[in-house]
Amino acid sequence: MTFQKEPPHKHGNVGRSAIVLVNLGTPDAPTASAVRRYLKQFLSDPRVVEIPRVIWWFILNLIILPFRSGQSAKKYATIWTNEGSPLRTHTDAQALGLRAALGERGHQDLTVAVAMRYGSPSLPEVLSKLKQDGADRILLLPAYPQYSGTTTGSIYDAVFQHYGSVRNIPELRFVRNYHDHDGYIRALRDSVLNHWEQHGKPEKLVMSFHGVPKRTLMLGDPYHCECLKTARLLAAALKLKPDEYVVTFQSRFGKAEWLQPYTAPTVAQLARDGVRRVDVICPGFIADCLETLEEISMEVRHEFESNGGAQGAGFHYIPCLNESPAWIAALAEIAEQHIIGWPTQLAPSQREALKKDAEAGRAVALQLGASD
Ligand SMILES: C=CC1=C(C)c2cc3[nH]c(cc4nc(cc5[nH]c(cc1n2)c(C)c5CCC(=O)O)C(CCC(=O)O)=C4C)c(C)c3C=C
Ligand SMILES: [Fe+2]
Numbered sequence: 219m220t221f222q223k224e225p226p227h228k229h230g231n232v233g234r235s236a237i238v239l240v241n242l243g244t245p246d247a248p249t250a251s252a253v254r255r256y257l258k259q260f261l262s263d264p265r266v267v268e269i270p271r272v273i274w275w276f277i278l279n280l281i282i283l284p285f286r287s288g289q290s291a292k293k294y295a296t297i298w299t300n301e302g303s304p305l306r307t308h309t310d311a312q313a314l315g316l317r318a319a320l321g322e323r324g325h326q327d328l329t330v331a332v333a334m335r336y337g338s339p340s341l342p343e344v345l346s347k348l349k350q351d352g353a354d355r356i357l358l359l360p361a362y363p364q365y366s367g368t369t370t371g372s373i374y375d376a377v378f379q380h381y382g383s384v385r386n387i388p389e390l391r392f393v394r395n396y397h398d399h400d401g402y403i404r405a406l407r408d409s410v411l412n413h414w415e416q417h418g419k420p421e422k423l424v425m426s427f428h429g430v431p432k433r434t435l436m437l438g439d440p441y442h443c444e445c446l447k448t449a450r451l452l453a454a455a456l457k458l459k460p461d462e463y464v465v466t467f468q469s470r471f472g473k474a475e476w477l478q479p480y481t482a483p484t485v486a487q488l489a490r491d492g493v494r495r496v497d498v499i500c501p502g503f504i505a506d507c508l509e510t511l512e513e514i515s516m517e518v519r520h521e522f523e524s525n526g527g528a529q530g531a532g533f534h535y536i537p538c539l540n541e542s543p544a545w546i547a548a549l550a551e552i553a554e555q556h557i558i559g560w561p562t563q564l565a566p567s568q569r570e571a572l573k574k575d576a577e578a579g580r581a582v583a584l585q586l587g588a589s590d
């Protein structure tokens with residue numbers, strides 16, 4: 219193991235605190251080549267696909283990437299905006315909102331950055347940049363309310379791997395989950411109630427979560443339990459009776475069994491059963507993306523309508539929390555609960571002292587021949 223060359227430690231420099239909002243990632247463009255690059259990195263992660271590496275290499279490179287890249291690119295094209303991928307723009311907006319909300323709570327000495335697990339801006343590049351900027355306390359805040367080894371676990375992997383070659387590692391803290399956090403549940407409840415105030419209440423609320431292979435549940439992944447707990451808390455907050463909502467799992471990939479019941483067939487059955495109005499919410503996604511805007515709002519809507527559901531007004535997709543004020547406030551609460559003890563609330567005199575310390579540190583470093 220070789221460690222990166224780093225400037226000498228700046229004696230007396232208290233350093234900065236930072237929060238990194240980490241989301242899954244998205245292609246750089248809605249083209250087959252950009253989607254291929256993204257899917258290759260994503261689907262090569264052994265946390266995401268647990269098939270022996272050699273076998274999977276052939277399936278991925280000879281079957282999945284050649285066929286899926288073009289198909290997925292067409293889907294991405296239907297949701298792409300002038301600003302780019304919705305997942306990326308919502309995550310950026312959330313980080314800006316979080317920075318402002320924490321500032322209002324007195325945490326002015328705090329950087330908020332965005333990183334993506336796959337694609338850009340990558341975790342290693344963001345963590346390196348934070349180090350250059352003098353951050354020596356970092357909170358990693360995954361954009362996943364429910365923990366899964368396939369998502370949250372993989373972010374942890376990437377962070378550990380990055381620091382494996384770093385000599386002077388910052389203090390690291392990780393948010394593991396917030397599937398039952400009051401602020402998150404309240405933000406979801408408000409979003410549903412706002413929708414119902416404008417459009418009336420449906421006969422059935424479908425709470426659709428991204429699926430994972432059923433095998434991961436059997437092997438100890440807590441994701442399924444955490445989804446069910448979120449659903450139960452949201453139903454209670456909305457005072458829903460058990461027959462007024464259903465929990466489903468979407469985005470199945472491959473031939474193996476995934477968590478059931480599946481979203482699309484469930485919604486089709488509701489239409490065939492004569493349910494006249496269905497609302498779908500995706501509480502596991504905090505930012506709208508391909509899986510919500512295309513799969514739910516287009517494909518699953520089509521399932522509903524082509525199985526006898528009312529055209530147009532019978533199917534409603536309730537958007538993700540995105541940058542809604544209630545969600546930004548909840549994010550700030552979640553972050554604040556994880557940065558206890560960090561010097562982020564500085565009085566002007568303390569900030570002045572910190573600056574002097576940093577300057578003194580720079581002077582020492584210069585005497586030692588450091589370049590910055
Ligand atoms: C192949 C296995 C996959 C697992 C396991 C998986 C878990 C998982 N994913 C999310 C969140 C998102 N997934 C998104 C897209 C997406 N997911 C998979 C596959 C698995 N996901 C693929 C192949 C894709 C790419 C699109 C496609 O080709 O169909 C997205 C959207 C990204 C975007 O750019 O908009 C999100 C978000 C979670 C939360 C999760 C497990 C809990
Ligand atoms: Fe996924």
Ligand SMILES: [Fe+2]
Pocket residue numbers: 442443444446
């Ligand atoms: Fe469970």
